Amino acid sequence: MLPPRQSDSNRNAITPLLLSLYLLLSACAEVQPLxxxxxxxxxxxxxxxxxxxxxxxxxxxxxxxxxxxxxxxxxxxxxxxxxxxxxxxxxxxxxxxxxxxxxxxxxxxxxxxxxxxxxxxxxxxxxxxxxPKNASAQLALTAELTLAGDIPNALAHAEEALKLGGKAPLQSLAATAIGHEKLNEQISAEFARLAETYPGNDEVTLAHAMVLRAEKQFKPALTLVRRIQENHPDQLDAPLLQSHLLVDLGKRREAIELLEKLVSVYPNETRLRLQYARLLIREDLALARQQFAELVNQRPEDGNLILSLALIHYETNQIDAAKPLFSKLLALKQHQSAAHFYLGGVAEKQGEITTAVTHFRQVEPGNDYVEAITKGTKLLAANALHDENEQWFTQLRQQHPKQEEHFYLMEVELLRKNDEPQRALKKVEQGLLAMSHSGRLMYTRALLNDQLGNGSAFERDLRILLERDPENATVLNALGYKLIDDDSRREEAFELISKALQLEPEDPAIIDSMGWVQYRLGNYAAAEKYLRQAMEKLPDHEIAAHLGEVLWVQGNREEALKVWNDGLKINPQSKIIPAAMKRLQIKESMEQHASDN
Structure with missing residues (x-):
């Protein structure tokens, strides 16, 4: 869920949602193919x-x-x-x-x-x-060759149409050529030759400018379109392309000012207003919203424009304005998945859990599909609606059998995060009945058993995984780290972690384990070396807890406190660091008391 804006200011930072909107609209403002x-x-x-x-x-x-x-x-x-x-x-x-x-x-x-x-x-x-002397015939063949991707022959027939006095759609042809593979020298040279042959033809000149832009020759392209605009100020394709070139050259403000003037002169030219609105998304959300509102007013059944306006309302937390627009998309049967996704978000913001989940479940596979599942199942899990969640995940596994393992893991993780380890264990057991070969499910079961204090079941599963894959560094490290706490098996732990470190020498988690086992073996200098290395690679509160303890027992109390404080900044909710500090202080107090007596 996106956070609400603090204000409806004229300078808003662009968010991932607005970036998606920006990219969606980019194509709308470009010259389209035939x-x-x-x-x-x-x-x-x-x-x-x-x-x-x-x-x-x-x-x-x-x-x-x-x-x-x-x-x-x-x-x-x-x-x-x-x-x-x-x-x-x-x-x-x-x-x-x-x-x-x-x-x-x-x-x-x-x-x-x-x-x-x-x-x-x-x-x-x-x-x-x-x-062959019929311009309409030449133009029809130009169009069909372009759609077939035969750009060289399409250009040849377009030129024949020009010779016969026809208006060849060279801008569309250029847009199609650019949309294909990288322009080769021959195609580029043909557009340049046509521009030289027909210097007074705006269509030819604009097509050449488009090709130059595709080749990142922004300044020469800008010179061409400005020349057209000077000679034919009512030719609107030229300033539209000019605005794109100005943005390419980093002159976004100049492009906005150009479009602002044009929109005031040609208020009903949708392409100009759309490009203006698109550029404003990064600069001035309030003004962008006004422009999209006018566009929707001009084209009330255009789903792209309705969605754009709805997203801006949603992003600026104007839920009451966004909701009817998303509902209208459903009525128009346009962008239905996006509408359901954001209507789910609206319902979630308003605390309507059942409505939110209903919308999320109607999102079809596509851009928002995975996030809709994630949001909907999180809502159900957070509200202890386990039966509804189980039904949804069962349906997902049936619909996407190749993703069966993923959905089992996702369901188990949700239960674990919502303090339902027993339910999570039951679900992973169900998954293993269906997918006994799944190493990820078995590893997850091991971790759940460890969380529940079932040490023997934890080790059993990890041993099975190591039989299948003896060089699995993750499993070697997990088992080795667990055995560190058993005084009688610490050497075995050292061997397992050493093998894991040989396999993955740059893994900070394994380096941390090596530092910790060295500490528990009494090798303080080696422990400090490994733990400093792990902390450098991955600043983490658990590594900080370990390093601080090693420093503390060596008498370096000041640095130990600093390391612990840095760890708490990384994770203020850490329970490991306060526990270590308390344990060491109690131990020190007891040792001092024994010494005094």
Whole structure:
């Protein structure tokens, strides 16, 4: 759960949640690749069949064979009935049979409308072959080649469209090229050549600037877009790209000021306001919230914008404003998992445990899935709702059989942390019945038995693990450390820890164990050396307790107290350090009393 803000100030530090929002919105403000469909409505509803066929040069209508005419008539009727797959099949087939440019054009448009990529590409290629001087044909083929990832050929046909007076979508083509693998020199050189060939074409210049930006040539790219903006101040793609370049150059404030002016002049230009709002997330959350509110007002069913505004409200602890926005996403069936996740968070903040868990359980696999499980099961465990937790974990193990071990361990750890060691032990026993091969479950059972004072069961499991894997440094160290307290087995403990240290010489936990066993063997100098080394590698309250004790018994009381105090700063709730201090002071007091008598 994110902590509430102290104030709604204009300068807010960015948090992980807002960073995710920032990354989510980055794509929205960029120039997007070519759309897969260019028709807003079915193309069949617009053109009667008599206009379908191309006309011969002499201007006379071309007569189709009766079979072709019948097939095209069926296609038109199918289109009227919205049976577009039938229409496409007929037109696509007749385009191949008749080699007629009009039929090929019709087939291309239908295929593109249906996102039938292979059919659209073949039809467009046929159309260009039949009418190479048709700019629309060249543009259609450019789009399909771009979607197919054939950037070099797409560029070639885009240039043909330019020669014919068409408006080639080079910005989209550049965006697609950049989104593929690293731009090679040939593609980059082609964009540069086109920019030189068509210096007055804004589309070409902007595409070249995009490529330069991808190559991190920010200053040359900025020069190009500024030139466009000076010559054509109403061309809004240029300042949008300019804002990205300014950010690239570390001039975020200048980019914000540019967009602020543009938004005031073009208040309904969503792309400009979105980029402005996106940049404000890092600088001014209150103003960013205002911009997103206006965007949602302009596009009330845009899930991305609703989610963005809801997240800002959530982040600034304006729960009452965030909640209806997340609920609206559920009603719109957009970003449903994210909506459930944050509605769970809202309910958790409001103390509605059952509602929170209900939402967390509806989060689908994806970005928030693991955290939703973690949050929901923690809530259930903290409120001693063990049956509900067990039911959820059982369901998770059934849904994700490959993660069965993970969910057993997660459930056991929750029970352990909530002071339910007996329940935890019972659950790990259940897991081992299902997964007897699991070393992690067996090691967890050993630790639980140790916590419950079942020393023989603890050692039994560790011995089994060592039989399976004799060079498991973690298990060797755990068993060795446990045996240190047994005077009769201290040499055995030393051997186990020595072997573990040979296997993992840089592990601070094992180094600490070696220091502690040396101390218990009476080798104070060696103990101090190892414990100082462990403390340097991993400042930890338990290591501090050990090092302080070694220093204390050697008479270095002042440094011992400092080490203990440093350990308590690391973990103010430490029970080990106060226990060591009390034990040593009592021991010293008793020794002094005996000496006096």
């Amino acid at each position: 759309e897969t469909a260019t028709e807003e409505s079915p193309p069949l509803a617009k053109s009667p069949i008599e206009n379908t066929a191309s006309k011969p040069q002499e201007g006379e209508p071309r007569a189709f064979p009766i079979d072709t005419f019948y097939s095209l008539l069926v296609a038109e009727v199918a289109g009227i009935r919205e049976q577009y797959d039938v229409a496409l099949a007929n037109y696509y087939h007749q385009a191949e049979v008749t080699k007629d440019a009009g039929v090929a054009a019709r087939a291309t448009r239908i295929a593109r409308f249906l996102n039938a990529r292979q059919a659209a590409l073949r039809s467009a290629q046929l159309w260009v072959n039949l009418e």
